[in-house]
Amino acid sequence: MGMAELERTALYQLHLDLGAKMVPFAxxxxxxxxxxxxxxxxLHTRAHAGLFDVSHMGQVILRPKSGNLADAALAxxxxxxxxxxxxxxxxxxxxxxTNDDGGILDDLMVANRGDHLFVVVNAACKAxxxxxxxxxxGDRCDIEEITDRALLALQGPSAEAVMAEIAPQTAAMRFMDxxxxxxxxxxxxxxxxxxxxxxGFEVSVANEQAAALARVLLEMEGVAPIGLGARDxxxxxxxxxxYGSDLDETTSPVEADLTWAxxxxxxxxxxxxxRFPGAARILSELETGPKRLRIGLLPEGRAxxxxxxxxxxxxxxxxxxGQITSGAFGPLIERPMSMGYVEANHGVTGTRLWGxxxxxxLPATVSDMPFRPATYKR
Amino acid sequence: xxxxxxxxxxxxxxxxxxxxxxxxxxxxLGDVVFVDLPEPGTEVAKDDEVVVIESVKAxxxxxxxxxxxxxxxNETLADNPGLVNDDPTGDAWFFKMKVEDLSALDELMDxxxxxxxxx
Numbered sequence: 001m002g003m004a005e006l007e008r009t010a011l012y013q014l015h016l017d018l019g020a021k022m023v024p025f026a027x028x029x030x031x032x033x034x035x036x037x038x039x040x041x042x043l044h045t046r047a048h049a050g051l052f053d054v055s056h057m058g059q060v061i062l063r064p065k066s067g068n069l070a071d072a073a074l075a076x077x078x079x080x081x082x083x084x085x086x087x088x089x090x091x092x093x094x095x096x097x098t099n100d101d102g103g104i105l106d107d108l109m110v111a112n113r114g115d116h117l118f119v120v121v122n123a124a125c126k127a128x129x130x131x132x133x134x135x136x137x138g139d140r141c142d143i144e145e146i147t148d149r150a151l152l153a154l155q156g157p158s159a160e161a162v163m164a165e166i167a168p169q170t171a172a173m174r175f176m177d178x179x180x181x182x183x184x185x186x187x188x189x190x191x192x193x194x195x196x197x198x199x200g201f202e203v204s205v206a207n208e209q210a211a212a213l214a215r216v217l218l219e220m221e222g223v224a225p226i227g228l229g230a231r232d233x234x235x236x237x238x239x240x241x242x243y244g245s246d247l248d249e250t251t252s253p254v255e256a257d258l259t260w261a262x263x264x265x266x267x268x269x270x271x272x273x274x275r276f277p278g279a280a281r282i283l284s285e286l287e288t289g290p291k292r293l294r295i296g297l298l299p300e301g302r303a304x305x306x307x308x309x310x311x312x313x314x315x316x317x318x319x320x321x322g323q324i325t326s327g328a329f330g331p332l333i334e335r336p337m338s339m340g341y342v343e344a345n346h347g348v349t350g351t352r353l354w355g356x357x358x359x360x361x362l363p364a365t366v367s368d369m370p371f372r373p374a375t376y377k378r
Numbered sequence: 379x380x381x382x383x384x385x386x387x388x389x390x391x392x393x394x395x396x397x398x399x400x401x402x403x404x405x406x407l408g409d410v411v412f413v414d415l416p417e418p419g420t421e422v423a424k425d426d427e428v429v430v431i432e433s434v435k436a437x438x439x440x441x442x443x444x445x446x447x448x449x450x451x452n453e454t455l456a457d458n459p460g461l462v463n464d465d466p467t468g469d470a471w472f473f474k475m476k477v478e479d480l481s482a483l484d485e486l487m488d489x490x491x492x493x494x495x496x497x
Contacts, residue, residue: 329411
């Protein structure tokens with residue numbers, strides 16, 4: 001895709017004004033970093049608050065044709081192994097679209113907003129996700145892609161105090177609450193969530209108000225603009241998967257260690273057991289364990305082990321037992337960190353593995369994630 | 379100080395060529411988190427990959443600017459890779475090399491030519 005065809009978010013001019021370095025990402029011209037730089041942006045978010053433009057992500061409303069939200073929830077359950085019918089009004093939940101082979105088509109957030117479900121999907125997958133929902137849910141739901149609203153994320157320990165200046169009621173929200181609030185910038189659709197491992201909010205705002213809101217937020221104490229570079233290192237330090245890197249159409253939610261997202265009611269013996277794509281594989285892996293498993297890995301030295309690095313059980317073994325899918329330097333933990341997949345018997349915490357970096361075998365230890373504990377307000 | 383098109387700087391100290399990367403290169407790389415240095419005593423040919431710099435973004439190779447022998451490496455960078463961002467043309471040199479003919483440096487860009495090169 002040529003530069004001329006890249007889409008721009010409502011904050012495009014603001015990014016330029018802030019001196020961002022722009023890069024193509026999922027068809028959008030997006031800020032990868034600002035003059036502060038990736039490392040400082042990461043640490044700033046952990047210490048104060050970071051403002052992220054995530055308007056490239058897909059915002060979708062599912063309305064039940066019957067007028068009864070339970071019908072939309074049950075319809076969506078036919079595409080995800082997640083309890084949507086049991087999601088209470090004003091609450092949000094992590095989910096994933098699965099395919100018939102039990103692989104993951106995309107991961108997403110779903111909020112119950114009373115008379116509709118509000119879904120946020122990844123930018124690179126949004127066209128396919130919307131087509132997927134239209135095809136399978138179109139008879140039971142009206143599916144509306146929201147293109148006239150931007151999406152901002154405000155993350156970090158100062159986020160609560162900052163957001164309260166814009167909409168005071170947000171301070172009372174708990175992790176994964178979702179609600180709409182009036183503001184000087186029109187109605188805001190707010191969830192207490194994000195993808196940095198920090199307490200914070202995601203805020204959907206009308207495109208024409210988005211830059212004004214962002215500028216007001218950036219003027220407040222402790223708020224700095226944060227690019228995609230630090231967004232990636234923050235989510236990795238928090239042990240969170242990036243679709244396309246750590247999850248794809250071949251990885252099942254069980255292999256991806258996302259079983260916490262598959263509630264009992266959808267598992268074998270549950271009231272709404274199965275009846276999602278790939279249920280045979282996913283339910284069987286829940287019973288007997290997956291062949292391979294997503295793990296965290298801490299290299300012993302300072303050399304980062306990046307995506308694509310082969311992992312070996314022994315320093316001289318010929319056959320790899322897995323591969324790294326994300327790897328970077330963790331600015332807060334001050335050491336390199338990776339996640340990847342290994343044959344399940346090599347995935348036990350504390351196991352020493354060897355990553356091949358530029359022809360050299362370097363040791364790394366299988367580690368629990370997150371590498372840095374989350375600070376969600378539960 | 380002389381510069382290569384690979385954004386390395388070279389300066390002569392005690393008949394050895396000291397090599398680092400330019401301010402421009404260090405800015406482009408972003409925050410440096412790891413520097414993989416060669417063993418002292420390594421014989422290198424021009425354009426051999428001798429150093430790997432890992433930044434928050436990616437790994438980049440530093441090429442030998444001339445034929446010669448690596449005689450000393452900057453061990454400080456192992457513990458403090460961020461020095462490459464803080465002082466790229468001073469304390470953050472990578473290695474010192476012995477070369478046959480110091481006049482080979484004359485063919486490289488001087489400060490003014492390098493400034494023009496990076497625009």
